[in-house]
Amino acid sequence: MNIRAMKKILLLILISIFTVKIADAQEFTLDADIRPRFEYRHGFGDLFPDNAKPAAFVTQRSRLNMGFTDEKLSLYFAVQDVSTWGDEQTLTASDNNNSFSLFQAWVRYSFTEDWAIKLGRQVIAYDNQRILGEVDWAMQGRFHDAAMIQYSKNKFKLDLAFAYNQEKQSNLETDYTITGGFSYKTMQMAHLSKAWDKATFSFLFMNNGFQKYTSDPIPQTDGLYYRQTTGAHVVFPLSVLTITGSAYLQTGMANASTDLSAFQYMVEAKYQPGKVTLIAGFESLSGTDQVGEEKNKSFFPLYGTNHKFNGFMDYFYVGNHANNVGLNDAYGKVALATGEKSSIGLNAHFFFANAKMANDLGQNLGTELDLVYSKSFGKYVKIGAGYSQMFATESMSAVKGGISSENTNNWGWVQLIVNPRLLTYKFKEN
Numbered sequence: 001m002n003i004r005a006m007k008k009i010l011l012l013i014l015i016s017i018f019t020v021k022i023a024d025a026q027e028f029t030l031d032a033d034i035r036p037r038f039e040y041r042h043g044f045g046d047l048f049p050d051n052a053k054p055a056a057f058v059t060q061r062s063r064l065n066m067g068f069t070d071e072k073l074s075l076y077f078a079v080q081d082v083s084t085w086g087d088e089q090t091l092t093a094s095d096n097n098n099s100f101s102l103f104q105a106w107v108r109y110s111f112t113e114d115w116a117i118k119l120g121r122q123v124i125a126y127d128n129q130r131i132l133g134e135v136d137w138a139m140q141g142r143f144h145d146a147a148m149i150q151y152s153k154n155k156f157k158l159d160l161a162f163a164y165n166q167e168k169q170s171n172l173e174t175d176y177t178i179t180g181g182f183s184y185k186t187m188q189m190a191h192l193s194k195a196w197d198k199a200t201f202s203f204l205f206m207n208n209g210f211q212k213y214t215s216d217p218i219p220q221t222d223g224l225y226y227r228q229t230t231g232a233h234v235v236f237p238l239s240v241l242t243i244t245g246s247a248y249l250q251t252g253m254a255n256a257s258t259d260l261s262a263f264q265y266m267v268e269a270k271y272q273p274g275k276v277t278l279i280a281g282f283e284s285l286s287g288t289d290q291v292g293e294e295k296n297k298s299f300f301p302l303y304g305t306n307h308k309f310n311g312f313m314d315y316f317y318v319g320n321h322a323n324n325v326g327l328n329d330a331y332g333k334v335a336l337a338t339g340e341k342s343s344i345g346l347n348a349h350f351f352f353a354n355a356k357m358a359n360d361l362g363q364n365l366g367t368e369l370d371l372v373y374s375k376s377f378g379k380y381v382k383i384g385a386g387y388s389q390m391f392a393t394e395s396m397s398a399v400k401g402g403i404s405s406e407n408t409n410n411w412g413w414v415q416l417i418v419n420p421r422l423l424t425y426k427f428k429e430n
Contacts, residue, residue: 026070030423033063035139036085036416043409045314047400048391049148050407058085061139071110076122078104084141103141108150118148124161125305126191127202127233130246130266133305142303146187154193163187169291173222176211181319182302185224198237204248205230208302212256225253227260229302244269244281254296254323262286262299262326277345279333283309287319287326287355290398297355298323311368313351313388313411315396325399326354327365365394365399373378377415380420387412 041118042054063080083099106120124144125134135142146163165185167178176185186209193202206229213219231248247265254260268281285299301309306317310329321327328351335345351365372386392405 019118026426027068027294028423028425028427029065029067029421031065031067031419031421033061033065033080033417033419035418036060037139038414040412042411043313043390043407044411045124045318045320047390047397047403047405048407048409059083059139059381060085065104073110074107074108076108076124079103080140090157101140104143107372114151115117116150118150121145121391124148124189126193126204128244128246129305130233130264130301130309131204131229131248131304131329132189132191132233133303135305137305137307142181144187144303157191157193159189159191161187161189161191173221179211182210182300185211200235202233204232206302207252215257222256225256227252227254231264240271242272244268244270248299250299254298258296260296262297264299264301275337277333277335279331279335281331283327283329283331284354285327285329287324287353288327289356290358291356293355298325298326310351311390312347312370312372312386313368313390313409315368315390315400316351321399324355328352328354328363330366337373341377342373344371344373346371351396353395353399357398359398361395361398362393363395364393365396366390366405379416382417383415384417385412385414 005070006167019309036058037060038056038058040054040056042048044053048054059082061080061082066077067284068075080101080103081099082101083097087097087099102121104121104123106118106122108116108118110116110381121143123134123141124132124146126132133142144161144163145165146161148162149160151158163186164182165176165178165183166174167176176183187206189204189206191202191204193200208227208229210227212222212225214222228251229248231246233246234244236243245265245267248263250260250264252260252263261421264284265287266281266283268279285301286297288295288297300322301317304317307314310327314328316329330350330352331348333345333347335343347368347370349368349370351367353365354361357363368388368390370388372384372387374382374384376382384424388411390409392409394405395404397403
């Protein structure tokens with residue numbers, strides 16, 4: 001998004017604020033979110049190649065959130081700039097990197113105390129964000145352009161979402177060629193959840209339609225193919241022990257010509273007697289054998305916040321590892337509160353392929369260790385730092401395209417998050 005488009009968005013927001021005033025709204029809020037992050041990458045997301053040099057850089061999110069609510073109506077705008085330090089000249093008249101964007105812009109209207117409709121660009125996130133999440137670690141975040149019908153009563157919630165995406169306004173054809181990030185042309189979703197005094201249960205069904213093409217020398221659009229994701233998530237506390245579990249199935253088509261039959265399940269136990277938190281868990285995401293498999297059996301967690309699962313070095317399911325051998329992840333985590341507003345944690349992941357490897361290779365992919373420290377300063381400032389190291393195997397090398405597994409693979413980062421509430425203004429009714 002260029003500067004001119006950004007100015008139009010800001011002008012629209014200012015007009016909306018003025019409209020809110022004369023409408024005697026109940027409340028207007030203004031929040032900021034600024035987070036610079038330094039990263040050192042030496043094998044992040046993929047094995048480190050021979051004769052290569054590591055990368056180091058600073059990225060920054062600068063986001064402004066504006067919200068308005070009254071008895072029936074809610075509006076929300078979020079505009080942001082996501083850029084790398086130094087990606088523009090220090091004396092420049094325009095932003096050539098199109099780093100400005102509209103992250104959220106939605107309106108919600110409550111027809112009754114229980115029923116509402118929400119329309120526009122919005123975050124859709126549920127449960128532990130394994131299938132649908134905000135992806136807040138990624139500076140840009142994830143949004144959906146959708147319409148949502150919402151029902152809520154007596155700790156029961158139901159969300160029904162619908163989306164129909166196009167690249168542009170057109171008088172002819174409805175082709176949709178945006179494919180990155182599992183971009184869909186159509187989406188229908190139902191999410192229901194029930195909470196009790198402590199336990200929660202939720203159910204998700206999502207149907208995504210993707211643009212299909214012929215196999216002609218010059219491919220032509222040929223309708224849509226569909227993928228369904230169905231499953232449940234449960235949280236059950238038992239005093240200082242909390243059990244969390246999930247199970248999902250994926251059916252339909254993996255692509256325009258291959259049937260899909262895949263699954264995911266996870267079980268995790270968290271023990272938190274005091275300042276120490278201990279977690280042990282196991283997650284399995286089905287995969288496709290490297291040899292002799294006709295049907296695709298590879299589960300992909302689509303639109304989830306995948307960075308928080310399967311190791312922070314993002315070797316699996318963060319824009320990668322689709323249609324592959326899947327993953328079995330046995331993990332343990334320990335976190336210690338080192339002060340009133342600080343903590344340090346160590347995570348260990350033991351990775352195995354879920355499906356059979358070629359060339360008689362074993363299923364052990366490697367081990368990852370993640371060390372993380374976080375501290376809050378006051379109400380709005382937080383700093384985090386981390387170091388991770390991957391100990392890969394020959395099987396990991398085969399999964400990652402033959403890059404040597406013998407090189408050192410590590411990653412370090414430091415991040416500052418400043419997210420103050422800048423303004424809360426309540427208007428008096430006449």
